[in-house]
Amino acid sequence: MATKYCYLFSEGNANMRELLGGKGANLAEMTNIGLPVPQGFTITTEACTQYYEDGGISEEIQKEINEYIVKMEGITGKKFGDKENPLLVSVRSGARASMPGMMDTILNLGLNETVVNTIAEKSNNPRWAWDCYRRFIQMYSDVVMEVGKKYFEELIDKMKEEKGVTQDVELTAEDLKVLAGQFKAEYKAKIGVDFPDDPKEQLMGAIKAVFRSWDNPRANVYRRDNDIPFSWGTAVNVQSMAFGNMGDDCGTGVAFTRDPATGEKKLMGEFLTNAQGEDVVAGVRTPMPIQQMAETFPEAFAQFKEVCQTLENHYHDMQDMEFTVENKKLYMLQTRNGKRTAQAALKIACDLVDEGMKTEQEAVAMIDPRNLDTLLHPQFDAKALKAAEPVGKGLGASPGAACGKIVFTADDAVEWAEKGEKVVLVRLETSPEDITGMKAAQGILTVRGGMTSHAAVVARGMGECCVSGCGDIKMDEANKKFELGGKTFVEGDYISIDGTTGNIYDGIIPTVDAQIAGEFGRIMAWADKYRTLKVRTNADTPADAKKARELGAEGIGLCRTEHMFFEADRIAAFREMICADTVEEREAALAKIEPMQQADFEALYEALEGCPVTIRFLDPPLHEFVPTEEADIKALADAQGKSVEDIKALIAGLHEFNPMMGHRGCRLAVTYPEIAKMQTAAVIKAAINVQKKHADWNVKPEIMIPLVGDVKELKFVKKVVVETADAVIAEAGSDLKYEVGTMIEIPRAALTADEIAANADFFCFGTNDLTQMTYGFSRDDAGKFLGAYYDKKIFENDPFAKLDQVGVGKLMEMAIKLGKPVNPNLHCGICGEHGGDPTSVEFCHKIGLDYVSCSPFRVPIARLAAAQAAIKENK
Ligand code: PEP
Ligand code: MG
Numbered sequence: 001m002a003t004k005y006c007y008l009f010s011e012g013n014a015n016m017r018e019l020l021g022g023k024g025a026n027l028a029e030m031t032n033i034g035l036p037v038p039q040g041f042t043i044t045t046e047a048c049t050q051y052y053e054d055g056g057i058s059e060e061i062q063k064e065i066n067e068y069i070v071k072m073e074g075i076t077g078k079k080f081g082d083k084e085n086p087l088l089v090s091v092r093s094g095a096r097a098s099m100p101g102m103m104d105t106i107l108n109l110g111l112n113e114t115v116v117n118t119i120a121e122k123s124n125n126p127r128w129a130w131d132c133y134r135r136f137i138q139m140y141s142d143v144v145m146e147v148g149k150k151y152f153e154e155l156i157d158k159m160k161e162e163k164g165v166t167q168d169v170e171l172t173a174e175d176l177k178v179l180a181g182q183f184k185a186e187y188k189a190k191i192g193v194d195f196p197d198d199p200k201e202q203l204m205g206a207i208k209a210v211f212r213s214w215d216n217p218r219a220n221v222y223r224r225d226n227d228i229p230f231s232w233g234t235a236v237n238v239q240s241m242a243f244g245n246m247g248d249d250c251g252t253g254v255a256f257t258r259d260p261a262t263g264e265k266k267l268m269g270e271f272l273t274n275a276q277g278e279d280v281v282a283g284v285r286t287p288m289p290i291q292q293m294a295e296t297f298p299e300a301f302a303q304f305k306e307v308c309q310t311l312e313n314h315y316h317d318m319q320d321m322e323f324t325v326e327n328k329k330l331y332m333l334q335t336r337n338g339k340r341t342a343q344a345a346l347k348i349a350c351d352l353v354d355e356g357m358k359t360e361q362e363a364v365a366m367i368d369p370r371n372l373d374t375l376l377h378p379q380f381d382a383k384a385l386k387a388a389e390p391v392g393k394g395l396g397a398s399p400g401a402a403c404g405k406i407v408f409t410a411d412d413a414v415e416w417a418e419k420g421e422k423v424v425l426v427r428l429e430t431s432p433e434d435i436t437g438m439k440a441a442q443g444i445l446t447v448r449g450g451m452t453s454h455a456a457v458v459a460r461g462m463g464e465c466c467v468s469g470c471g472d473i474k475m476d477e478a479n480k481k482f483e484l485g486g487k488t489f490v491e492g493d494y495i496s497i498d499g500t501t502g503n504i505y506d507g508i509i510p511t512v513d514a515q516i517a518g519e520f521g522r523i524m525a526w527a528d529k530y531r532t533l534k535v536r537t538n539a540d541t542p543a544d545a546k547k548a549r550e551l552g553a554e555g556i557g558l559c560r561t562e563h564m565f566f567e568a569d570r571i572a573a574f575r576e577m578i579c580a581d582t583v584e585e586r587e588a589a590l591a592k593i594e595p596m597q598q599a600d601f602e603a604l605y606e607a608l609e610g611c612p613v614t615i616r617f618l619d620p621p622l623h624e625f626v627p628t629e630e631a632d633i634k635a636l637a638d639a640q641g642k643s644v645e646d647i648k649a650l651i652a653g654l655h656e657f658n659p660m661m662g663h664r665g666c667r668l669a670v671t672y673p674e675i676a677k678m679q680t681a682a683v684i685k686a687a688i689n690v691q692k693k694h695a696d697w698n699v700k701p702e703i704m705i706p707l708v709g710d711v712k713e714l715k716f717v718k719k720v721v722v723e724t725a726d727a728v729i730a731e732a733g734s735d736l737k738y739e740v741g742t743m744i745e746i747p748r749a750a751l752t753a754d755e756i757a758a759n760a761d762f763f764c765f766g767t768n769d770l771t772q773m774t775y776g777f778s779r780d781d782a783g784k785f786l787g788a789y790y791d792k793k794i795f796e797n798d799p800f801a802k803l804d805q806v807g808v809g810k811l812m813e814m815a816i817k818l819g820k821p822v823n824p825n826l827h828c829g830i831c832g833e834h835g836g837d838p839t840s841v842e843f844c845h846k847i848g849l850d851y852v853s854c855s856p857f858r859v860p861i862a863r864l865a866a867a868q869a870a871i872k873e874n875k
Contacts (some may be wrong), residue, residue, distance in 0.1 A: 005047040005061050005731060006068040009039055009239075014315075018666040018823035019044045021235030028333050033314060034546070035307055035332050039075050039311045040089065040239035041068045043207060045096065049232030051373055056462050057204060065207065066200065066767060068238070076240050080199040086115045086130070087199075090333075091206040092439075093213060095234040098336055100220055100435070100458045102213045102234065106143060106206045107276055108136040108241060112197035115645060117178075130176035135276060137183040137195060140202065144209040147190045151429075155182050163248045167285065180566030198274075203238070210236045220434045220790060224797055225439075226370075227839055236259045242331035244324040245276045251297070254275050254463075255290050255307045258318040261399060262520075263347025263498075267291070268306060269321075276510040277322060277333070285446075286469070301331040311335050316357040317366065318348050320508035322324030341399050342371040346519040351839040355747045367523060369864040374464070375520060376398055376551070377855045378607040381510045388505050394445065394470030397456035401511050402443025402465040402494040406489055408439020408480045409802060417441065424495050426482065428475055430455040438464065443497050443689035447473045465499035515549060516860065519712050527867035533844065534595065534851035535862045536612070538831055540564060548856035552863050555612035556604065557764065557833035557853020558704070561679060562620050565593070571625065572771040575636050577621050580649055583674060590678040597679065601686035603699075610697025613852075614764065614831075615742065617717075621664040623654040660769075660778060667709020669717045676717055679703075680724040688734045702739045702765060708748040711755040728732050743831075750811035757819030757826050764853070767832025767840075771799050774808045802832060803840035813847045829853055838865035845869035 010320050012020050012028030018388055020476050021026060025041030047061050049785070050185045057065075069087075073079050078087035086111040091758030120129035159171060159179055171179070184195045195464035196202050213219060214234045221231065243250030254277075255269025272279055279285055295303040304323060308413055311319045320338030324331045340348065349363040358366070378400040404422035407413045410433065413425045417440035425441040427434065429448040437457060438444050440848040443465035446455045479493040489495065496505040515725045516524060536557030537548035541564075544557060567572040570593060577589035627633050634734040637647045656662035669676040683701050691699040703721055708714045717738050745752050745766030753763070761824060772779040779800055789795040812830075819826050829851040834840035835853030841862050844852050846869065854862050 003045050003046060003050075005039050005050075005064050007044065008041045008068070009037060012042060012374075016234075016591060017096050019046065021045055021094035021096055021237075022098055022336050023092060023334055024235045024237050024350070027239070029050070030311075030332055030335060031565065033310065034309070034481040036261075036695060037332050038240045038242045038332055039487070040072055043236040043238070045233035045235045048211050048214060048235065049231065051208075052215075052233075057073065057208060057211070058563075060506050062204065064686050065238075069200070069203070072238070072240065074337070078240070080110055080203075081112070081115065083114060084117050084470070086110060086118060089114075089203070090239050090241055091210065092239070093210040093234045094237050095214070095226050097226065098339070099219060099226075099234075100454070101218070102210075102222075104473035105278065106139045106209075107135070107278070108132040108363060109140070109202050109206055111136050112199070112873065114197075115199075123246070125246060125722040126177065127506060128243065129557060130173050130180055131245055132243070132276075134176050134180040134183055135278075137180060137187065139278070140195075140206070141183070141187050141190070142608050143213070145187070145206045147187065151186050151190070152183055155179060155186065155796070157401075158794055163299055166473055168279075169285075172775065179863075205547060207236050207238075211232060213331040215758070218373075218433065220696060221436060221439075224790065227797075227802070230577060230793060230796055238489060239333070241557035242324040242326045242333070243276075245274055245540050246326060249297075249325075249328050250274055250324075251293075251829045252279070252323070252851050253287070253290060253325075254319050254320070254322050255308070256318060256338045257302075258338075258340075258344070258348055258351075260318070260320070260338050260344055261396060263318075263344035263351065265351060266859070267305065273778065277324070288451050288469075297325055297328060298618045300325045307332060311526060313357075316352065316362075320345075330502070342374045343399055343519075344350075345371055346523050350519045350522050361530060362528050363525060364530060364867050365865065365871050369861040369868070372520075372858070372861050372864060376514050376860060378512055379512060380496070381512045384510045385498070388509055390503040391487060391506045392470055392472050392504040394467040394502045394504065395456070396498065396500045397468040397541045398459040398464060398466035399500040400443070400465035401496070401498060401510050404442040404492070405492050406495050407437075407441070408442075408477055408491060410434040412491075413437035413441045415808070424497060425474075426475075426489075426495075427455070428477060430458070443499065444638045445470065445473075445495070445497050447471060447475050451757060459499075465497060466500055467497045467502050467504060469500075470504060509815070520860075528552070529867075531863065531867040531870050533841070533849065533866035533869065534829075534831065535859055536851050536853040537829075537856050537859055538853050539604075541633060541646055542600075542607045544856050545604055545607035549607060549609070549611075549857050551856055551859040553856065553859045554613075555614070555851070555853075556608060557614050557829050557835070557851060558773065559604060559613065559615045560619065561597070561615060562624075564597065565625065568706050572635070572639065573626065576639055576673070578654075579640050579642070579647060586672060587674050588673055594678050597682035598686045598689075601683055602690055605686060605699050605701075610694065612700060612702055612803050614704050614741075614762075615679075615683050616701040616706055617666075618668050618675055619706040621656060621660065624872075626651045626654060660772065660780070666713050666717050667707065668707050668711060668761070669720065671704070673717075675718045676720045677724045680721045681728055683726045683740065684728040684736065685732075687738065688729070688732045688736050691734070691736060700739065700742060702762060704762075705740070706741045706766070707745060707769065708756065709740045709748040711752060711759055714742050714756060714759050738844075743769075744815050745773070745832075747774055747811055750815040753815035753818040754822045755823040760819075760823070760826065762826060763816070763819060763828045763848075764813060765828070765830040765832060767812075767830055769801065770811065770832065771804060771808050773805070775799060775809060796820055802837055803834040803841050803843055805840075809843055809847070816848060827851075836862050838862075839866075842869040842872070845873070 007353050009028045009031040017025040027873045032609040034123045074110035079086045080087045091106045116133045122127035139269040142149045164735045187195045244250045251273040253271035259268045271293050272287045304565045317337045319335050322334040352358040353363045383652045407423045416423045422442050424443045437472035446468045449468045456468045494507050496509040525870045536555040537553035540559045573592040580586035634748045637644045687699045739761035741762030743766040744763045831853040834860030835852035
């Protein structure tokens with residue numbers, strides 16, 4: 001049977017989002033449950049995939065689209081391009097997951113001068129007719145032909161100036177007609193051909209534009225950040241128009257059934273009379289709060305409130321809706337599970353459990369772990385905030401604290417951020433082109449736009465602080481400055497913005513760490529109840545370890561001991577060790593370091609309160625530690641009783657062509673066993689001391705040997721470790737237990753994991769190096785070509801951030817399958833960066849790892865992702 005590419009709204013349902021996209025599936029569902037939806041059809045995501053395969057919309061698909069237009073004409077009793085009763089439609093994209101950054105909407109498609117004249121006359125409302133037409137030309141030119149909005153906006157501003165008015169709605173039918181003519185001339189000047197009059201040509205152009213927008217750079221960035229594969233494609237919705245711009249008994253609005261910023265259970269939204277959808281979102285006019293609709297449109301408002309209730313009860317989640325009122329009659333244009341801040345997500349999930357709408361598992365499953373990040377980042381210090389006087393106030397559009405230097409363009413935000421500056425992006429209003437800049441900034445401040453403006457919606461999705469609609473700002477974008485509260489702010493000045501209250505402050509306000517409490521604590525407790533994977537942390541300092549414990553870490557999965565050597569008081573001794581000529585000299589230097597290491601480890605065990613601590617022995621190539629400054633070289637020479645030249649020669653001798661594959665990892669311990677001896681003694685002595693102090697703890701160090709590729713390397717180093725450890729334990733008369741395991745981070749180790757497992761108590765996958773060596777990509781240089789890989793669709797993600805499950809993952813699975821039968825007690829974890837990435841955590845759960853280990857701030861993310869993996873599996 002031939003593939004079906006189009007579905008009437010009456011043919012679909014909410015379960016068909018893969019095929020119909022979120023918007024299409026929900027339009028179908030709303031149709032099914034009897035809500036007032038202007039009818040139309042959805043062109044499937046498969047048509048989009050086919051578009052990319054064929055390099056255009058095939059004749060077969062075009063034919064089916066035309067058949068569905070005929071069906072739509074039958075349903076509405078209107079006809080495309082008809083002089084008597086013309087059909088006008090909206091064309092909107094709609095992927096499986098909602099995606100800002102893609103083409104969104106074209107309204108009023110089907111208009112040409114003949115049709116405009118018809119509807120002007122028939123409706124006796126020429127102003128409306130010409131308003132629709134000029135909007136259509138503007139949107140079509142912008143999104144289909146990519147002419148850019150700016151030219152048209154300039155023409156509108158010019159017209160308003162000539163007419164002495166400030167609002168679009170004050171322009172007359174005649175003004176709008178003139179504008180439409182100017183727009184068409186502008187179109188011809190830019191594109192070189194006349195603006196299309198044929199509705200079918202317009203429609204195919206618009207559909208093509210939606211498909212094309214699936215592959216625009218903004219969409220690609222968004223997809224990468226949100227784990228949305230290119231292969232999903234987008235659907236296109238063709239819907240008959242309901243008009244909110246026919247006069248004062250019309251309007252359009254957007255609303256959420258609960259507050260998307262706080263989660264509070266109250267209807268939130270905005271409404272504009274005599275307007276079309278994009279007016280609300282673009283922030284061109286300031287909308288009124290939805291509650292005011294009760295006065296202006298009492299019947300439509302009462303009906304809308306009922307619809308909200310119906311939709312929440314139906315979807316069991318907070319809904320984000322778009323609607324239009326045409327001649328007092330309500331039409332629903334969209335519903336979806338609303339985007340929300342992390343804070344709101346937690347509150348809504350808990351409330352839905354309390355209201356009996358969701359189970360605990362469902363509540364855990366509905367939270368995007370990546371969103372938690374915002375809650376874990378610093379907030380303004382309450383005391384400092386109280387003492388500070390705001391210079392202005394906008395809308396608290398997306399919570400959080402942002403403090404940084406002012407920049408005025410998205411490009412500057414990216415550029416400054418790359419240089420390590422923290423910036424706040426200040427704009428009149430944002431548009432999808434600004435996405436990368438918004439991401440690079442700490443926060444966003446806009447002059448225009450409400451809670452549903454582009455800036456607000458996108459910032460919330462990104463979990464980034466945003467204050468929108470601060471109309472008091474007198475903006476001078478061209479000169480990169482603005483005035484607020486009697487002060488002129490220029491590029492580079494510090495500013496602080498509070499995305500919860502909307503307050504804006506001059507200068508820097510100190511921030512404090514976040515806490516896991518309230519709803520956050522409740523959700524995390526449920527997550528812990530349902531997950532089976534343990535979560536440890538990568539921590540090298542007691543402070544990090546403590547933070548990670550507070551955030552729920554159940555142990556340390558990786559302590560990179562080398563980080564301890566960089567401290568000012570020990571780097572000198574470490575350099576002496578590197579520059580030693582003889583074993584005796586080296587041992588003398590190591591003897592200086594040992595008590596410091598021991599103290600470090602004691603502090604770590606204390607912070608972990610008896611939870612397991614994995615200590616990885618020295619790993620990086622030694623040249624990373626040698627001095628580069630003349631004065632430091634001289635100091636080292638003096639300490640060693642050597643000449644500066646000798647030291648320089650020694651440093652030069654450490655040079656390697658491929659340091660990542662050079663003298664590092666267990667190769668250091670093979671060359672200089674005394675380093676492993678010192679580290680073992682420090683680990684064991686520290687453990688004995690802390691165990692003595694806390695009889696109720698079970699202090700059990702796990703010594704981890706890095707970069708093993710051959711079992712003989714492991715055997716050699718392990719022998720050194722065991723002999724040293726057993727001697728220390730015996731001398732102390734202790735019964736301390738310890739483990740010796742290895743990282744699996746070289747492909748050969750994974751391939752020979754059975755041999756290795758016979759000699760290891762545990763495996764820990766070092767997926768940073770394992771990815772580097774499996775792909776043969778330098779982990780420090782891959783950034784230089786990944787951009788090209790994304791452009792050419794070779795990669796959709798950075799394999800160093802998101803685990804390559806097909807290749808690297810296969811090695812991990814193989815290692816577990818080979819290792820466990822040989823050593824049934826073998827425990828396995830992961831400590832590469834992937835241990836904190838939600839999809840990678842899910843994979844780790846599936847292949848049967850015992851734990852993941854990640855940086856402290858990602859611990860709650862990993863806990864939630866682990867719970868979601870277990871819940872998904874049980875479903
Ligand atoms: C790894 O390689 O994944 C790892 C955790 O070790 P490092 O990043 O220190 O090389
Ligand atoms: Mg490594």
